[in-house]
Amino acid sequence: MSLAESPAAALAAPAWRLGPGERTALVVVLAGLVSALLAPLLPWVAAWPDAWVLPVTERVGSGLGWFLDLIKPAARLVSGALAWPMAGTTWLLAEAPWPLAFGGFVALGLWVGGPWMAALTVASLGFVLASGYWTESMNTLALVAVSVPLALALGLGIGVLAFEMRRIRAALQTVLDIMQTVPTFAYLTPLLVLFGFGPVVGLIASAIYAAPPMARNVLLGLERVDPEIREAARMIGTSRWQRIVEIDIPAAMGQILVGVNQCVMAALSMVIIAAVIGGFDDIGWTVLLTMRKAWFGQALLAGMVIVVFAMLIDRMSAALAEPERRGDPRIARAVLGVSVLAGLVSWTTGIIPGAAEIDLLDPVAAYVDAGLTEFTKANGAALDQVKNTAMFYGLLPLRIGLDDAVLPFTWGFTWDRGMSAWLLGLAGAGAALMLWRGWLVAATVLLAGTAVMLVGITQLPWPAVVVAAAALGWRAGGWGLAAFAGLSFLAMAAAGLWDRAMLSIYLSGAAVLICACVGGALGLLAAVSPLAWRVLRPVCDTLQTIPLFVFLIPMLMFFQIGEFSALLAICAYAVVPMIRYTRHGIVSTPADLVEAATASGATRWQMLRDVRIPYAAPSMLLGLNQTILYAFAMLVIAALIGTTGLGQAIYIALGKADLGLGVSAGAAMALLALIADRLVQGFAAERRRALGL
């Protein structure tokens, strides 16, 4: 909430003329006070009454069911049509003898990026082959190969449309946001009903998820095309269609290729998640099977296959953008010829062992697994200690408040009313001191924070939460955002999802807080020390591309089922953007600013504090924004290790094929993510304006 404070604005205003930040703070404190006073008198203030819950999930379920039945025949035609390219690529990649696909990729690498890329391809695919998951990996690759063109076409279409039709641009951007924030698990059930059983569902799910990055980059690229080029095209009388195809898209190609890269990565990560519904023997299914048996070594091995693919695709698509790196096509053709020959030989004679017979890395997996066992055995007591400390002094008070969390067997005593009074008095005194210094916003933050610690996030009275969300929305983005935030929370309450939503906010909020601190510190470290970045970077890359399921096993082994394991799993994934954006923001401080500061005799520490960090603030806020979205995304996966909240609801709905519950809970999740996104974007935009960027 301290983000709401804009130092520039605060300095400019006289002490008692209220700026927007101060007014927001006052509204929040007032709402909290009124609800706290009324809650004991009016039960409907303390908790949303059951009688007010509308049958939203049932209505959504039956309405959606009717609609899906309506468009089912068309959808079945689509899945029938997609089954053909799917079968073809699967045959070519997975069912044909492995030397064929192996050699084909090496030839491609050679042509795209020369000998160095060919060597990288050999090493990567060699690893995949040795892992023993060749067939499964190739099935995954076949899925990606069919879904990516779909996603690219969809993304290109939306991007061009958004650029050409200014009026619907904002609406289209909201659509893109929704496509990225609604958890995939939530729309797997409707997709299953629509497209029927089989790999096509995973294919479509990943195309939906992967299209937005493409669309955004297309739009960005088109916006950056020099208007003069377009003007010149108009002068020589090209049609709109000609202009788009022949002038705009080629001119924006650099940015569009970034979109292609992001699109492929997103598709790769999503096919793994979609494996939950089954229907295809791919690497995601393998990860799930190994997770089911708590075989960490094997799950990690299967997960590393995805990391290797992601790395290879990333490097190859980067090389694709640089025509000067092309290798000799004749050698590439020769390699291809040899691999076709090897494929034929392997087919007819069986001299080359089949992919299923190769499992060179099994001992490594067994070793990793044994290592996990040893570690758990040796550190069981210490791990319990860590977990109990975190639960007793951090998570429990945050969730249910000091009032309920402090008990003789947690803190050693019982919390009573007197202690609450003391704590409130202390906070009140602190706030008074801050007021006296003119820090109104800081004072309210202190008061609100103390109140939350006393009551607990999940037990906050709903009117206070609704008002606070609306007030923050107003502060960050005006009346529109205020209405959106307030109404969203009311809708969640009316749908009977309030408790689950607050649990989700509590868990992701705790994770974001930790990620902001740890990620910010690590990003800072990476910015000042190139060595630290060299160590951190591959870790970040791995954490971002490895299937999320893999993290869950060790967390469970160390800390058992529950919120603490879930919290750590969420943090492991969501911390990455915070590190990246913080480092990026600090490193990219303009050289003239740095020189000016050096010239005026700033020490290294002063430079960091007064120049680099303020300059990096917008970038860090963007990192925070991404961290929030990542935390929400991981929340659904964390339901696999026994969290409650919206993620669990989505998971239950998937199991029961409950359309209404799944879609409602998914929508609630998306609303929370969108509100958080808009709030942070609003503050980031203000920081940028304050910095004159």
Added chain:
Amino acid sequence: MTRKSFALLAGPALALGLGAAEAAELGAVDEPIKLAINEWTGQHVSTHIGGQMLEAAGYKVEYVTAGYMNMYQAMADGEIHAALEVWTSNVSELFGELEAEGKVVDISGLGLDAKEGFAYPAHVEELCPGLPAWEALAACAPMFATAETLPMGRLVDYPADWGTPGADRIAGLGLPYKAVPAGSEGALIAELRASSEKKSPLLILFWQPHWAMSAYDVRFVELPVGEPACYEDPAWGPNPDATFDCDFIPTRIFKAGWAGFAEKWPAAYEILESYQLSTADQQPLMGAVDVDGRSVEEVVAEWMAANEAKWKPVVDAAVN
């Protein structure tokens, strides 16, 4: 996978030999029968045995990877033709709805002797000496407590989408425990594994046949024997005021299929209907796969060759 190509190659070869004479009764031998492969090894074993029986009768069989909870819509649409190991205790509500609509059918019981209940790894008996008697649980509750459940003991319940049998029984028996839903089967296994390694206390809801039963030496708590009356009549059982104060009633495990199955492949339906598998036969095969790391196809093929008496008569009766 090789199993798919195996089925495609072996199917026609056998069909040529047998199919000509029995075509009318066999039905559409040229079209593959699609059997669901779900998430657990026991199911793979049951399915491959059934599948190889069908192949022996001259059918083409295709094994289709499918999520256990999500496969029934596909079954109703005829995209999956049968699932050979469905647990009554944990079956999607959608199955009941589709069965009522006449789109899927309950073919028959599989004969596996399933058991569910409160369970613990063997070393817990040293920590709570009164086990396996359920009366010992009340006094041991503080030992099973964790940060999330204090001051009550922790019972690791099934994932939330499988229902809450643990929580219901705790309430019924009046035990000072709190049920924590596991989230997934992997989470249950990880708990068992960590507990066995750390020699820490663990009370968990578990079932057999399951490979982990022997791998972690899991034992069941002896609860009052489950009877239908216990679930309807509060007066029944140790707690006079509550239902669910008893053990699970043994779960029926059955074979489910597409409604059009019997008409399209009459003999195959008959084979699946009569197919029975015992826990004693299934459990060692699961061990061979999960503990020794061998492939299901190989293990099942060996078993089929060695135990012809157990399945051949079923196939012969249906085909001749």
